[in-house]
Amino acid sequence: MTDMKNDLLLRALLRQPTERTPVWMMRQAGRYLPEYRATRAKAGSFLAMCMNPEYACEVTIQPLDRYPLDAAILFSDILTIPHAMDLDLTFEAGEGPRIGKPVRSAADVDRLFVPDPARELKYVVDAVALIRRELAGRVPLIGFAGSPWTVGTYMVEGGGSKNFAHIKGMMYDAPDTLHRMLDIVTRATTAYLNAQIEAGAQAVMVFDTWGGALSPRRYLEFSLDYMARIVDGLIREREGRRVPVILFTKGGGEWLDHMAETGCDALGVDWTMDLADARTLTGGRVALQGNLDPCVLYASPEVIRDEVGRVLASFGHGHGHVFNLGHGIHPDIDPGRVSAMLAAVHELSPQYHR
Amino acid sequence: MTDMKNDLLLRALLRQPTERTPVWMMRQAGRYLPEYRATRAKAGSFLAMCMNPEYACEVTIQPLDRYPLDAAILFSDILTIPHAMDLDLTFEAGEGPRIGKPVRSAADVDRLFVPDPARELKYVVDAVALIRRELAGRVPLIGFAGSPWTVGTYMVEGGGSKNFAHIKGMMYDAPDTLHRMLDIVTRATTAYLNAQIEAGAQAVMVFDTWGGALSPRRYLEFSLDYMARIVDGLIREREGRRVPVILFTKGGGEWLDHMAETGCDALGVDWTMDLADARTLTGGRVALQGNLDPCVLYASPEVIRDEVGRVLASFGHGHGHVFNLGHGIHPDIDPGRVSAMLAAVHELSPQYHR
Numbered sequence: 001m002t003d004m005k006n007d008l009l010l011r012a013l014l015r016q017p018t019e020r021t022p023v024w025m026m027r028q029a030g031r032y033l034p035e036y037r038a039t040r041a042k043a044g045s046f047l048a049m050c051m052n053p054e055y056a057c058e059v060t061i062q063p064l065d066r067y068p069l070d071a072a073i074l075f076s077d078i079l080t081i082p083h084a085m086d087l088d089l090t091f092e093a094g095e096g097p098r099i100g101k102p103v104r105s106a107a108d109v110d111r112l113f114v115p116d117p118a119r120e121l122k123y124v125v126d127a128v129a130l131i132r133r134e135l136a137g138r139v140p141l142i143g144f145a146g147s148p149w150t151v152g153t154y155m156v157e158g159g160g161s162k163n164f165a166h167i168k169g170m171m172y173d174a175p176d177t178l179h180r181m182l183d184i185v186t187r188a189t190t191a192y193l194n195a196q197i198e199a200g201a202q203a204v205m206v207f208d209t210w211g212g213a214l215s216p217r218r219y220l221e222f223s224l225d226y227m228a229r230i231v232d233g234l235i236r237e238r239e240g241r242r243v244p245v246i247l248f249t250k251g252g253g254e255w256l257d258h259m260a261e262t263g264c265d266a267l268g269v270d271w272t273m274d275l276a277d278a279r280t281l282t283g284g285r286v287a288l289q290g291n292l293d294p295c296v297l298y299a300s301p302e303v304i305r306d307e308v309g310r311v312l313a314s315f316g317h318g319h320g321h322v323f324n325l326g327h328g329i330h331p332d333i334d335p336g337r338v339s340a341m342l343a344a345v346h347e348l349s350p351q352y353h354r
Numbered sequence: 355m356t357d358m359k360n361d362l363l364l365r366a367l368l369r370q371p372t373e374r375t376p377v378w379m380m381r382q383a384g385r386y387l388p389e390y391r392a393t394r395a396k397a398g399s400f401l402a403m404c405m406n407p408e409y410a411c412e413v414t415i416q417p418l419d420r421y422p423l424d425a426a427i428l429f430s431d432i433l434t435i436p437h438a439m440d441l442d443l444t445f446e447a448g449e450g451p452r453i454g455k456p457v458r459s460a461a462d463v464d465r466l467f468v469p470d471p472a473r474e475l476k477y478v479v480d481a482v483a484l485i486r487r488e489l490a491g492r493v494p495l496i497g498f499a500g501s502p503w504t505v506g507t508y509m510v511e512g513g514g515s516k517n518f519a520h521i522k523g524m525m526y527d528a529p530d531t532l533h534r535m536l537d538i539v540t541r542a543t544t545a546y547l548n549a550q551i552e553a554g555a556q557a558v559m560v561f562d563t564w565g566g567a568l569s570p571r572r573y574l575e576f577s578l579d580y581m582a583r584i585v586d587g588l589i590r591e592r593e594g595r596r597v598p599v600i601l602f603t604k605g606g607g608e609w610l611d612h613m614a615e616t617g618c619d620a621l622g623v624d625w626t627m628d629l630a631d632a633r634t635l636t637g638g639r640v641a642l643q644g645n646l647d648p649c650v651l652y653a654s655p656e657v658i659r660d661e662v663g664r665v666l667a668s669f670g671h672g673h674g675h676v677f678n679l680g681h682g683i684h685p686d687i688d689p690g691r692v693s694a695m696l697a698a699v700h701e702l703s704p705q706y707h708r
Contacts, residue, residue, distance in 0.1 A: 163684050165652055172653035172661070215625045215647055217664075253608060254627060271569045273608060293569055298519055299526035307526070310571075330517050 003137035009071045010140050013203060013244035013266045013287050015320035021312060021349035022070035023342060024142075027328030028063040029075045032335060035062045046091045050077050056127035057134055064138060066335070067342055071139050071203075072131060074196070076124055078146030078207055081188050082155050084115035102158035104166060106174070109181045114188045117195030124192070125199045132200030143201030145193050147208035147249075148185040148230075149223035155181070164213055171222060178222065186226045190233035197235045197243055205246040205268070206230060212251020219255060228262040246289055250327060253278065260285045271326030275314040287320040292341070294325045297333045301340035308344035317352050357491035363425040364494050367557055367598035367620045367641050369674035375666060375703035376424035377696060378496075381682030382417040383429045386689060389416045400445045404431050410481035411488055418492060420689070421696055425493050425557075426485060428550070430478055432500030432561055435542050436509050438469035456512035458520060460531045468542045471549030478546070479553045486554030497555030499547050501562035501603075502539040502584075503577035509535070518567055525576060532576065540580045544587035551589045551597055559600040559622070560584060566605020573609060582616040600643060604681060607632065614639045625680030629669040641674040646695070648679045651687045655694035662698035671706050 004010075008022035030036055039059050043049035050056060060075040079097055083089040088100025103109060117125055132141050145151075154160070156167035156178075170178045193204050211223040231245050247259050248268025256278055259267050266287035269278045271294075278288050296307045308323075315321040323345045329338070358364075362376035384390055393413050397403035404410060414429040433451055437443040442454025457463060471479055486495050499505075508514070510521035510532075524532045547558050565577035585599050601613050602622025613621050614636040623632045623644035632642050650661045662677075669675040677699045683692070 164649060165684065165686065168647070168649035169652035172650060172657045212626065216628050216631075218647075219626075251605065251626070272566065272573075272605070274570050277570075293522070293572075295518060295522035296526060298523035303526045330519065332519065 004140070005137050006070055006139045009142075009322060010202060010241065010244060012320060012322045013246065013289075014242060015284075015287050017319050017353070019350060019353055021315075021321050021323045021345055021352065023323035023345045024069050024071035024073065025063075025325050025329050025338070026073075028067075028069060028073065029059045030329060031331035032329055032333045032338075033062055033066070034335075035059075035066075046077075047083075047089070050075070050080065051123045053123055053127040053130045056123075057130045060127075060131045060141075061134055064135075067338060068346070069139065069342070071142055072135055073142040073205075074124070074128055074131065074144060074201065076127070076144070078144075078151055078209075079154055080121060080124055081115065081145070081151055081185065081192060084120035085112055085155075085188070087155060096160045097154060098159045099154055100158075102166070103155045103181055104170075106177045106180075109177055109184070112181065112184045114184060114191065117192050121192055121195065125195050128196050128199035128201055140202040141200060142203045142205055142246075143193060143196030144205045144207060145189045145230075147206050147211060147223055147247075148182045148189060148226040149214075150208050150210045151185055151189070152178070152182055153210050155185070164210070171218065182222065182226050186229050190230050193230065194233070194235050197238055201243070202238075202241070203244045203246065204234065205248060208247065208249040208252065211249040216255065219249075219252070220258060223249065224255065224258055224262070227259075227264075231262045231264050244287075248289070256281045266320075266322065268324070269326065275311065275321070276316065279315065284320070287322060288315065289322040289324050291324070291326040294327050294330055294333075297325075297329065297337040297341065299337075301337070304337060304340045305344040305348075308341055309348050312345070312349050312352060315352070319353065321352075323349070358494070359491050360424055360493045363496075363676060364556060364595065364598060366674060366676045367600065367643075368596060369638075369641050371673050371707070373704060373707055375669075375675050375677045375699055375706065377677035377699045378423050378425035378427065379417075379679050379683050379692070380427075382421075382423060382427065383413040384683060385685035386683055386687045386692075387416055387420070388689075389413075389420075400431075401437075401443070404429070404434065405477045407477055407481040407484045410477075411484045414481075414485045414495075415488060418489075421692060422700070423493065423696070425496050426489055427496040427559075428478070428482055428485065428498060428555065430481070430498070432498075432505055432563075433508055434475060434478055435469065435499070435505055435539065435546060438474035439466055439509075439542070441509060450514045451508060452513045453508055454512075456520070457509045457535055458524075460528070460534075463531055463535045463538070466535065466538045468538060468545065471546050475546055475549065479549050482550050482553035482555055494556040495554060496557045496559055496600075497547060497550030498559045498561060499543045499584075501560050501565060501577055501601075502536045502543060502580040503568075504562050504564045505539055505543070506532070506536055507564050509539070518564070525572065536576065536580050540583050544584050547584065548587070548589050551592055555597070556592075556595070557598045557600065558588065559602060562601065562603040562606065565603040570609065573603075573606070574612060577603065578609065578612055578616065581613075581618075585616045585618050598641075602643070610635045620674075620676065622678070623680065629665065629675070633669060638674070641676060642669065643676040643678050645678070645680040648681050648684055648687075651679075651683065651691040651695065653691075655691070658691060658694045659698040659702075662695055663702050666699070666703050666706060669706070673707065675706075677703070
């Protein structure tokens with residue numbers, strides 16, 4: 001770790017002392033940035049940009065050149081795994097992802113396989129290695145994957161969904177089939193994240209965007225159990241340093257206590273729960289990451305500063321807080337507002353670390 | 355109340371003894387029923403069906419003729435109030451509602467007015483009176499409205515929304531303007547619900563579909579406070595009987611405690627929280643309504659029976675439970691599955707009332 005110029009994120013994720021609260025943003029490389037849109041235009045499509053390590057590296061680093069962020073996060077997509085499984089992934093402009101060969105039956109599950117990260121997902125591994133090289137120790141690099149349940153919703157529904165009719169139908173009527181599918185996705189995801197770690201990712205995050213659509217019992221059985229298996233299977237030390245694991249279930253505030261039991265290092269929290277309550281629920285077992293409402297970035301710089309102050313005050317004194325939005329940044333945010341947010345974190349957070 | 359043949363719902367909402375758990379479904383009059391689709395075809399459009407008391411009465415009663423339900427709920431829409439405010443409401447097929455004149459500025463709020471239920475909303479009042487007459491005491495009739503925050507999201511966004519960019523921008527940058535708008539919607543909603551009660555609604559429900567998109571502090575300030583004002587302003591006794599008020603915030607499980615403080619009689623609970631926990635949180639102050647995942651109705655009758663049993667067991671022994679889905683029934687549900695659900699409630703609930 002001799003080359004790390006800024007390791008605030010890694011220390012905060014391990015609840016070690018930091019001088020201020022580190023900050024990054026979910027989807028910090030994204031459509032709100034004109035330079036991102038320019039790269040995407042060059043690449044021709046979203047998927048082409050994901051699959052080309054040079055483009056992925058370029059957009060990963062763009063927000064760092066513009067803003068004083070404390071982490072880079074790999075530019076990729078949670079659907080690289082079904083893509084590697086040959087399920088015919090496409091992204092229609094303005095339509096979201098489509099899976100041309102959805103998994104609807106036991107026979108469909110029989111045909112699934114665990115992709116080899118060194119083959120079908122080589123472009124991601126190469127991107128991680130390239131980004132890590134290009135970063136040259138400026139900030140740590142976060143790798144990521146979707147949770148098996150969340151990736152599974154796209155695999156079964158054939159795309160985004162409001163009601164999750166197909167996968168919930170399978171969950172209720174053919175739970176064994178769904179468990180078999182989630183087991184395969186879990187093994188694929190574990191290998192995929194380990195390949196990212198071996199290529200240079202210094203922390204990893206599992207995004208469970210749709211776990212909040214489940215009842216408590218089904219959440220534990222169909223989402224959290226699989227995330228726990230991933231946590232168990234990950235490389236946890238690399239380059240002489242612990243590789244922190246962050247779990248994030250959007251809408252999962254009520255379940256933070258269970259999530260903290262998985263052995264992960266940190267939990268993402270959306271904006272529907274106060275960090276003070278999240279801290280009480282998790283009892284200092286994990287670091288917390290969040291949780292500004294992304295819509296605050298539609299407001300004026302003065303309001304943004306106030307709201308950043310509120311989030312910092314809600315976590316309160318002590319270490320183990322990584323400032324973030326409670327969900328990805330919206331594509332129509334004015335990039336200037338991000339500067340206001342970051343300035344406020346820099347200005348207002350040191351008092352909580354004395 | 356001499357003409358009430360089945361008042362299970364009203365007793366359960368007031369936590370009085372019942373022989374079994376009463377049951378109804380949000381959106382029980384809806385697209386999943388072929389007879390509803392036939393009436394809609396006759397009416398020509400969704401809005402025309404809402405605005406014609408005979409059609410509204412017809413579809414309100416259709417599910418009661420098919421199923422042994424314990425309540426009727428007025429067929430209408432939460433956007434009747436912006437429609438009455440002349441904001442150019444339309445429903446495009448498959449597109450959801452559109453508000454042609456969205457409320458985006460202080461000047462837009464200045465032009466808003468409180469509709470007179472006897473004039474601009476006479477069609478709803480007439481529908482309530484007609485339905486009540488046609489029901490002839492079979493089951494109680496529930497009236498309803500959207501919460502001011504939820505109705506406000508459509509008024510400001512100009513339709514449905516994923517991110518609530520406009521209304522949250524207003525909330526953060528011009529909170530006084532938003533408060534002024536919500537105050538007008540609150541007065542309109544209170545008058546509207548009281549007109550429904552005077553026309554014969556025997557219980558009323560306030561649907562806060564989008565309160566769960568707010569942070570805890572903003573939820574209290576911009577959604578719950580206005581629902582509390584509505585509760586305060588409602589006629590609570592009529593025909594010698596209390597008129598119960600039900601509040602429902604989708605995704606609001608964490609806030610049930612605060613909701614129970616409003617003076618309402620019952621709270622709707624979605625499926626992301628166990629009723630046992632909801633009961634602990636609310637400490638017997640209110641009845642609870644819910645909370646089967648609507649997707650359970652995609653499953654087989656055997657699974658439906660098991661899941662109904664789980665919901666009943668989670669509430670446990672004692673009175674004050676109204677069985678319902680945790681959200682509206684999905685339009686593609688097989689009507690036969692509803693029968694399985696109702697049979698299970700009838701079969702499995704009496705044991706909890708002994």
